[in-house]
Amino acid sequence: MHSAVVEGGREQKVREARCVNQHIIEIVSDSGEGAQTCGQMFADLCARNGNGIWTVEIIPAEIEPPSRSRAGASGNRIRLGSTQATNAGTYADIVIALNEQVLYSRIDAGALRPGTTVFVDQAAAENPDDEIKHRYADAIADFATKGYVVVQVPIDRQCRLYTDDPRKGKNMWVLGLLCAIYDLDEALVRENIARRFAKKGDALVRKNLDLFGDGYGWALQNVEQRFRVPAQRSAQPMVVMNGNQALALGIMAAGMEVCSMYPITPATSVSHFLAANFEQVGGFVHQAEDEIAAIGFAIGCSYAGKTAVTVTSGPGLALKTEFLGYAVMAEVPLVVIVVQRGGPSTGLPTKVEQSDLLAALYASPGDSPKIVIAPATIEECFHFMITARKLAEDFRGPVMVLSDANLATGQQPFPKPHPSESWLSAPLDQSAWDPEIPPFAWDAKTGLSRRPIPGQRGGEYVLTGLAHDEESHVAYEAAINQRAMEMRSRKLAVLQGALKPPRVHGDAEGDLLVVGWGSTLGAIEEAVDAVRADGLRVSSVHLRFLSPLEPGLREIFSRFKQVMTVEVSYSDDVDSGYMTPDARRYSQLAQLLRSHTLVDVDCWSRVPGSPLPPLMIEQQLRQRLQPAKREN
């Protein structure tokens, strides 16, 4: 097996690549060293090969954190699969660290396990500063005691052969290393690099190819690990993007023309993409003076006929609530995207959480029924935009789309959508309006009505957030108020009537049902599958509609002995200090489901600021199933 051969003038250790059906790779560096570009390119190449991928960004909280620090880790985690990868997984199999200190932040985050192979740039060992040298040596020894397989790599030294500024070259060198380890076709990668950097000139292309080639060659000569994740190229064209890009493209494909926003992490990149591309579909991004103005502008635009979208995150949602209530009361179509982050208050700006569910549902004062939907995959981020605009117009009100920081930066391939004219908003209706039809001609059964748009002669009316009758005249009479409230609420019942009960993943009955929403889909189903593989009777349901809730939940829940939610939000643990069953606060979906179904829905939730690893969920499920097992 270990025969040395000379091929193309290069001596290489020939190893048979070990076949694995999934693998997790992390690349971490100081901020600004390009680990993210490298991870991105590697993931794209694997996706092109037909691998399932899920990538997440590892983002430092600061823009330029000190170098060689735990806080500074920036990079990517890439999960490769021979089939679709639905989440970031639990432990990394391979970590490439451009210095030993940033690796510690990943160890602290619980991303490594004994047996993980860590490739560490050995530059610090050659540093003239003794302290740096010692810290490096200590770390390497420490890694070994932690059970990691440590490979020291002269990344910096090798890069200096080709560039005076290795900070800008390491990413290509590491890409070479990875491509060799994962047995990617070298020619294909070279072609990709040439194409990707063509605009930046031949010199850069040449330099990048040299760096890539050196990393590739070095790995062939010096690295023993070889892996192959079998891939199957899809017959249909696939696209790879992150959730915020998918939302932005969905906005374009839905025919919306105005995105009105105020910068807020992690939502802003939706508008970045639009700012660069929206004009191609005749659209415009309005960066407002604040969150309130952002939604006000969007509502003004919607009122004038073009359903607009506003994009925000938790703190921005808090500021928008008065206008949200207005959109409900005055029945203005509007799409509100909330890319959730950690809360409360400023919370964890760059981190993953699902804690804005109840705020989205109830934050506006008064009874303000509105539609709330949540994509669970990157692909859904795209398609839900088309759905959201249509729902906003058909049901005449705001539609909130809850994404989160996990979907925002996670990348996943999905079949390229085929945009259709039916996805686009209709051209502005400027035909005459029958003056006999009031602006709120609520259908007595459904509460639905059509709205006149400025420019439609005969439809002149005054929109108001005050209680109003069908004519939109201010009306404080009890009967009118009761009826108007009823009409606005009725629309949600009508929408629920049009939905199907959610699909149960696993058997339709059993000992435990897990309910989730949003970006936890992949991790929950992976955990459920792992537990089911051992013959345990667990299934899961993943909700896309939170308001109205999907129908049939009580019936589905009744077929399971236990029902629990798994969420990235806070809940009291039963056995924590001072906790009593009366005092215990449940996580948000659990609260909603308990009140909605009157089923004793339990919850397990955590707020680590990162996606819940499937293994962690799996352990919880096994624990819950133990008593049930004993009963049998």
Place this chain on the structure above:
Amino acid sequence: MYGLKQEWDIEPQPRNCTLEDYQGAEARWCPGCGDHAVLSAVQRLARDKQLPPEKTVVVSGIGCSSRFPHYMKTYGFHGLHGRAFPVACGVRSRRPDLHVFMVTGDGDCCAIGTAHWIHAIRYNMDLTVLLLDNNIYGLTKNQTSPTTRIGERSNTHPKGSFLSPLNPITVTLGITNASFVAQTVDWNPPHLYETIKAAYEHKGASFVRVLQRCPHFTSHIFAEAQHDLSQVLLMNHETGITIDQPVQRLFPNKIEHDPRNLAEARSLSERDDVYPIGLFYQNPDALRYDHATSQGVGMTQSAKLAAVEKALDRFVV
């Protein structure tokens, strides 16, 4: 009837809109409220300009003056307290064909809506903005507003307001890209009308402050000035607001002021011995944000579809 164009409507006779065509619900402001005068002026202007009611939108916030849209028989948007500016800008953003008026009060504009006021003036989208300034919160019953004079008593400052009033004109003249700033009074209908007309004709955000009384809570504030016109300074210029000679003659104090002269405008706006009325400043060449926001309006469905396809293609692996 999606997709039908208004141009296809057959109009057997040329349309002639009368005052009635702009009169909505009966105005329920108190008798003697200055808002009535502004409403009449706007309705007259709409008739004189023959604005199609369906192409006219009046946006307001919350407060007495913000009831304005209900009394117009056009499209209207009675919004939230302080938030008329963003809504009006949003209405304008994709609809260059509409005539957009915005009515706000001294609490709505100069207190809760201050941030939007400053930025909307800077955006300079084509809006006719009327600040109906009666120096008090009327709807919520007599609270101090930012423009309440020092020492004036109210329910929130029973011993008198602590601070000097904020001057909306000096503020607006200080905003980058301001393009039209005028002041008028509710008790001189010809000047009120001409000022609103000039504001409407200006392309950009025209800001008009109307000095007026609240008959309930601030009935005294301009009482003297009404009877003694020497307390008013009429700003005249051929490019400013022009009123008939007979009306002009009523004003003993006049000054020739070129509305292109920003420095002089600022200095006039700070006069506290008289109430300057007329056009302080106008810059017809100021950048207009609505030229940017309306880009791509009317792009065909097929062009959009092709662009979406192309954008998606960039992500194909």
